[in-house]
Structures are given as structure tokens and as C-alpha cells.
Amino acid sequence: MKKALTIAGSDSSGGAGIQADLKTFSAHGVFGMSVITAITAQNTQGVFAVQDISPEMIGRQIDAIFDDIDVDALKIGMVSVTDTIKVIAEKLQEYHFSQIVLDPVMISKSGYSLLQPEAGEALIKYLLPLAMVVTPNIPEAEVITGLHIETLADMKKAAKAIHDLGAANVLIKGGHMEDDATDILFDGEKYLEYPGRRIDTKHTHGTGCTLSSSITANIARGIPVERAVEQSKRYITTAIEHSLAIGKGVGPTHHFYELYQKAGMTDEQ
Numbered sequence: 001m002k003k004a005l006t007i008a009g010s011d012s013s014g015g016a017g018i019q020a021d022l023k024t025f026s027a028h029g030v031f032g033m034s035v036i037t038a039i040t041a042q043n044t045q046g047v048f049a050v051q052d053i054s055p056e057m058i059g060r061q062i063d064a065i066f067d068d069i070d071v072d073a074l075k076i077g078m079v080s081v082t083d084t085i086k087v088i089a090e091k092l093q094e095y096h097f098s099q100i101v102l103d104p105v106m107i108s109k110s111g112y113s114l115l116q117p118e119a120g121e122a123l124i125k126y127l128l129p130l131a132m133v134v135t136p137n138i139p140e141a142e143v144i145t146g147l148h149i150e151t152l153a154d155m156k157k158a159a160k161a162i163h164d165l166g167a168a169n170v171l172i173k174g175g176h177m178e179d180d181a182t183d184i185l186f187d188g189e190k191y192l193e194y195p196g197r198r199i200d201t202k203h204t205h206g207t208g209c210t211l212s213s214s215i216t217a218n219i220a221r222g223i224p225v226e227r228a229v230e231q232s233k234r235y236i237t238t239a240i241e242h243s244l245a246i247g248k249g250v251g252p253t254h255h256f257y258e259l260y261q262k263a264g265m266t267d268e269q
């Protein structure tokens with residue numbers, strides 16, 4: 001069985017973070033493991049408190065996994081602070097691990113800062129160059145590049161700029177655009193467009209986490225990046241179509257093995 005790891009924060013309401021990632025891994029038939037970087041007190045209405053896990057404990061979790069188990073691919077989500085970023089980068093280099101999907105989580109849908117502003121530079125310096133795929137949304141791509149993004153052409157410019165910072169493949173997500181939800185992938189040579197019609201729902205809690213963990217699961221299954229992203233785009237679209245009106249605010253996406261079948265991906269690998 002293929003094995004995937006998520007290094008991310010816990011979302012008590014189960015819609016984003018570690019919980020979304022593990023559900024997504026399971027839906028893809030991949031064995032899921034976790035390194036928890038922070039615990040959030042969070043629900044569909046907001047993030048109310050965050051407790052960061054110590055860098056030592058994060059390092060120990062990574063060691064415990066890599067000393068014992070062959071990881072096929074991993075994703076990095078919420079990393080909070082500079083020391084957390086540094087210990088993750090050090091450990092992944094120590095274990096010579098390169099099947100890395102980086103979701104540069106900065107601000108939650110509910111507007112809470114999940115990455116300390118001063119840690120942005122460390123994320124760019126230490127984690128971006130390790131990423132096989134990085135998956136910023138539009139506001140994150142704007143922070144990383146300093147560019148203003150309004151059009152597909154702007155997304156492409158930002159993708160190139162982020163590639164220049166050292167990430168091998170850059171996927172800029174179009175969820176925050178006005179009209180459709182087209183994502184752009186740049187691999188250093190060519191741009192690929194993954195068109196997506198905008199689904200009219202407010203229940204998009206955890207969409208970025210779900211997409212990046214789906215890509216991680218597909219990479220763990222040995223699927224090349226371009227096709228992994230294509231399949232994961234289908235998965236996230238189906239998961240948003242079936243999103244759940246749980247709680248009083250922004251509800252979560254739905255993970256179900258049947259969704260995976262519905263997205264037509266079970267015959268792969």
C-alpha cells in the first residue's frame with residue numbers, strides 16, 4: 001500500500017488541516033500519516049485559538065516516521081512560525097526526501113492568520129526550494145511574489161516568479177478569481193490550464209488542503225505531476241459539488257471513496 005504523510009495543523013472541526021488531509025488520503029486508497037505542527041480551536045465560523053507544537057516535538061514526529069516507514073509522498077500545510085519551518089526543512093533534507101507538495105497556508109477562509117507574517121520569508125527561503133509542487137491560492141501568490149493578480153496572464157507571471165524562487169512545479173489556484181475557477185500549472189517550461197467552472201456554494205472550508213493532499217496521494221501512487229493535478233482537480237471539483245452544510249458558517253468539502261470513483265479515477269494505478 002502506498003503511504004502519504006501530512007505535516008500540518010489540526011482543525012478541530014474536521015474540515016481543513018490534518019483531518020481533511022487524512023480523509024483525502026483514505027479516499028484515494030493511500031495510507032495516511034501525520035506530523036502535527038499546531039492545534040487550532042476552529043469551526044466553520046472561525047479560528048479562535050492556536051497552540052503551536054514545539055519544534056523539538058515536530059522534529060521527533062518526523063524522525064519517528066522516517067526511522068521506521070518508507071514515505072511515498074508528503075505535503076506541508078500550516079507551519080505557523082519560523083522555527084517550525086526550519087526544523088521541517090532540516091529534517092526533510094536530512095532524509096533526502098523530495099516528493100514534497102507545499103501548500104503555503106497563510107490566512108484561513110475565515111480571515112485568521114495561520115502563518116506569522118514574519119515567517120513568510122522563511123517559508124520562501126527554506127521550504128519553497130524543496131517543493132516538487134507548490135500550491136498557492138491567489139492571495140498567497142501575491143504575498144510570495146509582490147505581484148497583483150487579476151487575470152490568467154497575471155497568474156502565469158506569478159507562477160514563473162515562484163518557479164524562479166526554486167519550486168519545481170507551481171500550481172496557482174483560481175478559487176479566489178471572480179469568474180471561473182481555473183488553476184494554472186507551470187513546470188519551468190510550459191503552462192498548463194486546468195479549467196474549472198465556479199460552483200455556487202459558500203461551503204469551501206478546506207478546499208486548498210483537500211486539493212494539495214489529493215495531489216500528494218496521486219504522487220504517492222506514482223502518477224506524474226501533470227496528470228496528478230488533472231485528477232486532483234476533478235476530485236476537488238466533485239468534493240465541492242458535494243460539500244456539506246455542516247455548522248453555521250462555511251461548511252467542509254465531502255470526502256468519500258464513491259466521489260473518487262465518480263471523478264473517474266479508480267482505474268488508474
Ligand SMILES: Nc1ncnc2c1ncn2[C@@H]1O[C@H](COP(=O)(O)OP(=O)(O)O)[C@@H](O)[C@H]1O
Binds near residue numbers: 176206208240
Ligand atoms: N467555488 C468553487 N467552485 C469550483 N472550484 C473551486 C471553488 N472554490 C475553489 N475551487 C477550487 O478549489 C481548489 C482550491 O482553491 P482555493 O479555494 O483557491 O484554495 P485555498 O483553500 O487555498 O484558498 C482549486 O482547484 C480551486 O480552483
Ligand SMILES: Cc1ncc(COP(=O)(O)O)c(N)n1
Binds near residue numbers: 040078109
Ligand atoms: C489547520 C488549518 N490548516 C489550513 C487551513 C486553511 O484552510 P481554509 O483556507 O479552507 O480555511 C485551516 N483553516 N486550518
